[in-house]
Amino acid sequence: MSLTIAEVTAALESGAVTAQGLLERVAAALDAAGPEAARIYTALDLEGARRAACASDARRAEAATLGPLDGVPISVKCLFDMRGFVTHSGSKVLANAAPAAADADVIKRLRAAGAVIVGHTNMTEFAYSGLGLNPHFGTPRNPAVAPDLPARIPGGSSSGAAASVGAGLAVIGLGTDTGGSCRIPAAFCGLTGFKPTARRIPQEGCYPLSYTLDSIGSIAADVAGVALADAVLVNEPDLGLSVPESIVGLRFGVLRNYVVDGLEPEVSQAWTDALERLRQAGAELVDLELPPIEAIPALNAGGGITGAEAFAVHRERLAEGEADYDPRVAVRIRKAETMTAEDYAAVLAARAAMIVECDALTEGLDAVLLPTVPMLAPELAPLETDEALYGQTNLRALRNPTVANFLDRCALSLPLPQPDGALPVGLTLMGETMDDRRLLGIGTTVEAVLRHLAPAFSGE
Numbered sequence: 001m002s003l004t005i006a007e008v009t010a011a012l013e014s015g016a017v018t019a020q021g022l023l024e025r026v027a028a029a030l031d032a033a034g035p036e037a038a039r040i041y042t043a044l045d046l047e048g049a050r051r052a053a054c055a056s057d058a059r060r061a062e063a064a065t066l067g068p069l070d071g072v073p074i075s076v077k078c079l080f081d082m083r084g085f086v087t088h089s090g091s092k093v094l095a096n097a098a099p100a101a102a103d104a105d106v107i108k109r110l111r112a113a114g115a116v117i118v119g120h121t122n123m124t125e126f127a128y129s130g131l132g133l134n135p136h137f138g139t140p141r142n143p144a145v146a147p148d149l150p151a152r153i154p155g156g157s158s159s160g161a162a163a164s165v166g167a168g169l170a171v172i173g174l175g176t177d178t179g180g181s182c183r184i185p186a187a188f189c190g191l192t193g194f195k196p197t198a199r200r201i202p203q204e205g206c207y208p209l210s211y212t213l214d215s216i217g218s219i220a221a222d223v224a225g226v227a228l229a230d231a232v233l234v235n236e237p238d239l240g241l242s243v244p245e246s247i248v249g250l251r252f253g254v255l256r257n258y259v260v261d262g263l264e265p266e267v268s269q270a271w272t273d274a275l276e277r278l279r280q281a282g283a284e285l286v287d288l289e290l291p292p293i294e295a296i297p298a299l300n301a302g303g304g305i306t307g308a309e310a311f312a313v314h315r316e317r318l319a320e321g322e323a324d325y326d327p328r329v330a331v332r333i334r335k336a337e338t339m340t341a342e343d344y345a346a347v348l349a350a351r352a353a354m355i356v357e358c359d360a361l362t363e364g365l366d367a368v369l370l371p372t373v374p375m376l377a378p379e380l381a382p383l384e385t386d387e388a389l390y391g392q393t394n395l396r397a398l399r400n401p402t403v404a405n406f407l408d409r410c411a412l413s414l415p416l417p418q419p420d421g422a423l424p425v426g427l428t429l430m431g432e433t434m435d436d437r438r439l440l441g442i443g444t445t446v447e448a449v450l451r452h453l454a455p456a457f458s459g460e
Contacts, residue, residue, distance in 0.1 A: 302343060
């Protein structure tokens, strides 16, 4: 079961649990998970984590903690450099690469905040899919689905990040989001996922998918978790949130075009119920259309920005050893092989124009609301064997979250209340460019309206 950051920090501060004790619970859960642990974590650093937890406890004993993440177990997607570990990005193409000589900038910031880094988590190869399948390391099960039921996908590309949090093997999962890779797995797994404005967080030491669109975000049980992680990632660990006292008077645009086409019935019902709950609580909901976003599929048809930049990264490796790639990933990278410099420039120009148009249309709104993904997490087995189904499902999963990446905005996915036993559904709040902290504050208020947090953490 995933734990909120408030539960963990309260338990640490009260002495109900130590950082070392908390880590040993994670280690015991890893042992109990059996083979699933290796599908979630591709590499563990329990020795380093134990040193970090011991140091955290020593600081706490002297009332010298480094902040709310001090002693908190965090997982790291395996495209961030961790000193001494191979950054294979979910691919056997890089499995024999030299271990990283230094931590990525964001890892340095997490360590400086006292975070206890458990290890590298699994991911879609080179982060190029929204489903989370990985033929090299296995695909983590969706932790929101009972183990006696058919396995469902966790979503991707930050599959292991979400699975680690949902299975209680980390409190926060560090991930990336180029077209939904934090928000899709958060929505599928019943968690909270945050995609910041891309430029806010340095990408040094992060294996790239798209230099333009890559955003470094996180997955946690609630908004407080991703907000604390965000403050550390932007190197302002004491950065607080301005949380509206009430939802009354907040003005939300309800996106009515493009993102609501073909919603599965369960998603449609949860979406409708959430809007009604917000309306009854006093939020002002206004219907909104963003006609420019209808052009996104056509702009991506030839590979788009992500394809062009990914092909530039992988061109030589594909020529030398494409057989070692996941074919579902290789075909997406090669989709941009025939793009010209003029094609690439045209997509960038179209994106810039789209941003200007949509910024004008959302002026005066506190956030834009949309379903995070239009469907529930699908079963894993059919996607592993049916290429056509895989391709169609991937496009469906990416459609809605890609809007925020294309518009260079921040976006937050919240889990919606669902009946017992029902699969999770996510609601996205999309904010304005560089308005990240305000969006997180608003998200905290929306979260309080939409859901009840888990029971208090017990030290027993």
